[in-house]
Amino acid sequence: MLYAILCYSDENVVGSWTKEEDDACLARLKVVQDKVAAEGRMGPVARLVPTTAATTLRKGGEEPLVIDGPFAETKEQLLGFYTIDCRSLDEAIDFARDLATANPAPGSYEIRPVRLFRPGARPT
Amino acid sequence: MTDLAWIEAALTAARPQAVAALLRYFRDLDIAEEAFQEASLRALKNWPRNGPPRDPAAWLIFVGRNAAIDAVRRDSRQQELPPEEKISDLDDVETRVVERLDNSDYRDDVLRLLFVCCHPELPATQQIALALRIVSGLTVPQIARAFLVGESAMEQRITRAKARIAKAGIPFGTPGAVERAERLAAVAAMIYLVFNEGYSAEADSADRRRSLCDEAIRLSRLLLRLFPAEPEIMGLTALLLLQHARADARFDANGAAILLDEQDRTLWNRAMIAEGLALVDKAMRHHRPGVYQIQAAIAALHARAARPEETDWAEINLLYRALEQLQPSPVVTLNRAVAVAKAEGPEAALDLIEPLAERLFGYFYFFGVKGNLLMQLGRNGEAKAAFDRAISLARTPAEAAHIRMHLDRLARDSAPRQGASGIV
Numbered sequence: 001m002l003y004a005i006l007c008y009s010d011e012n013v014v015g016s017w018t019k020e021e022d023d024a025c026l027a028r029l030k031v032v033q034d035k036v037a038a039e040g041r042m043g044p045v046a047r048l049v050p051t052t053a054a055t056t057l058r059k060g061g062e063e064p065l066v067i068d069g070p071f072a073e074t075k076e077q078l079l080g081f082y083t084i085d086c087r088s089l090d091e092a093i094d095f096a097r098d099l100a101t102a103n104p105a106p107g108s109y110e111i112r113p114v115r116l117f118r119p120g121a122r123p124t
Numbered sequence: 125m126t127d128l129a130w131i132e133a134a135l136t137a138a139r140p141q142a143v144a145a146l147l148r149y150f151r152d153l154d155i156a157e158e159a160f161q162e163a164s165l166r167a168l169k170n171w172p173r174n175g176p177p178r179d180p181a182a183w184l185i186f187v188g189r190n191a192a193i194d195a196v197r198r199d200s201r202q203q204e205l206p207p208e209e210k211i212s213d214l215d216d217v218e219t220r221v222v223e224r225l226d227n228s229d230y231r232d233d234v235l236r237l238l239f240v241c242c243h244p245e246l247p248a249t250q251q252i253a254l255a256l257r258i259v260s261g262l263t264v265p266q267i268a269r270a271f272l273v274g275e276s277a278m279e280q281r282i283t284r285a286k287a288r289i290a291k292a293g294i295p296f297g298t299p300g301a302v303e304r305a306e307r308l309a310a311v312a313a314m315i316y317l318v319f320n321e322g323y324s325a326e327a328d329s330a331d332r333r334r335s336l337c338d339e340a341i342r343l344s345r346l347l348l349r350l351f352p353a354e355p356e357i358m359g360l361t362a363l364l365l366l367q368h369a370r371a372d373a374r375f376d377a378n379g380a381a382i383l384l385d386e387q388d389r390t391l392w393n394r395a396m397i398a399e400g401l402a403l404v405d406k407a408m409r410h411h412r413p414g415v416y417q418i419q420a421a422i423a424a425l426h427a428r429a430a431r432p433e434e435t436d437w438a439e440i441n442l443l444y445r446a447l448e449q450l451q452p453s454p455v456v457t458l459n460r461a462v463a464v465a466k467a468e469g470p471e472a473a474l475d476l477i478e479p480l481a482e483r484l485f486g487y488f489y490f491f492g493v494k495g496n497l498l499m500q501l502g503r504n505g506e507a508k509a510a511f512d513r514a515i516s517l518a519r520t521p522a523e524a525a526h527i528r529m530h531l532d533r534l535a536r537d538s539a540p541r542q543g544a545s546g547i548v
């Protein structure tokens with residue numbers, strides 16, 4: 001089963017890290033991913049630009065509404081996601097647990113089974 | 125990163141909101157700062173034990189407020205002052221702290237805190253120092269290092285600035301739409317000053333000052349979170365990101381400045397560029413052009429060019445023309461001349477800058493650009509005269525060295541030179 005691991009945290013706090021702290025955290029997260037990638041189970045991974053760069057198209061009415069920023073004002077934002085092949089939910093939870101250990105910032109990982117997956121053909 | 129490092133990042137992130145709210149309660153900068161300080165100390169003790177609060181800013185405001193009220197009560201008993209004088213809207217805060225944070229009023233708190241730092245009576249250097257101290261929470265030694273001055277001098281500068289603000293009075297009324305727009309513009313200008321203070325550094329102090337650029341970007345993002353639909357704040361944030369993206373490419377190993385055309389573009393920070401470009405795109409959709417948006421759009425065109433030859437100079441020329449209309453200035457026209465030289469040739473550029481001669485008589489870059497254009501046209505005698513004048517106006521050894529390089533080239537080779545780089 002393919003799972004999406006959605007990472008939620010306070011981008012304001014993550015944005016206050018120094019470059020060294022950010023680099024160190026990414027390096028630790030890389031170790032977690034590399035382990036899974038070595039088993040051929042790692043799918044696409046993305047880190048998102050802060051929500052200040054986001055635009056939302058809200059459906060409703062005759063014309064969809066285009067607004068600046070995320071639609072909902074929340075304390076935690078979607079900062080990125082992983083896709084990973086897991087034999088069980090426990091395995092997906094273990095992966096999220098490893099991510100949580102590598103990244104001390106509070107927040108949550110939402111573990112969502114993927115229903116449709118098209119990897120796309122965009123060169124990286 | 126340790127838990128402690130995370131807590132420190134969370135305190136830094138929450139600081140503007142928390143100090144701004146505390147300032148509204150206590151109407152006194154020093155009390156607000158001390159209250160936040162006390163709350164931070166308690167957070168360092170409490171959070172590792174009990175886990176982080178769901179909303180760090182609300183926690184810090186609540187704890188800071190209570191700590192300061194205790195302190196004010198203690199003081200007032202000793203000095204017999206009525207506490208009401210120092211505490212405002214005491215009754216509404218206990219239950220409504222969290223609600224306040226989600227309320228749109230709260231953005232006015234943060235805007236006020238930022239606005240306090242850009243009081244028109246404060247000289248630019250004091251505005252920057254104050255913002256870094258109060259809003260960013262940098263320590264006095266950190267700020268002193270960034271400004272290359274002694275700690276006691278910086279301490280004095282900040283104390284003087286605070287005294288001026290106290291004397292002028294902090295505006296606590298809820299601003300109207302016009303007032304809010306004015307405050308926003310003043311704060312944007314102050315953030316740009318903070319950035320420039322870091323950006324215009326010489327190579328030897330560039331590392332120490334780079335933190336000022338990071339800080340300016342953080343403040344700009346903060347402002348954008350509060351005012352997510354303001355195209356000029358998108359423009360400002362984009363401009364800072366796109367300029368700072370070039371930081372690693374701006375100086376060579378000996379500390380000499382490297383011009384845009386000669387920079388190793390693989391050293392440019394792609395993540396910052398991606399964010400900057402996204403913000404420029406977002407801003408453009410509003411069709412409300414402003415000076416930061418236009419400058420960001422110019423920076424974006426440079427960022428989009430993988431090689432200098434791919435730069436869209438014709439478009440840059442048009443953007444500078446728009447900037448001239450919004451903000452007429454001989455310096456903007458001079459910058460446009462560099463684009464005109466690339467797009468239409470040195471002759472057209474020279475025609476454009478001739479009328480500026482009188483107003484830019486004492487301006488180093490004017491004579492640098494002029495010498496360059498004349499050199500491209502093979503008018504070497506006139507070029508030398510312009511470069512000589514530029515050298516006499518140079519403010520730093522690096523500027524003088526750069527011009528001397530041109531003079532050496534002129535001396536070596538009197539033939540017209542193709543594709544000489546302008547000063548951008």
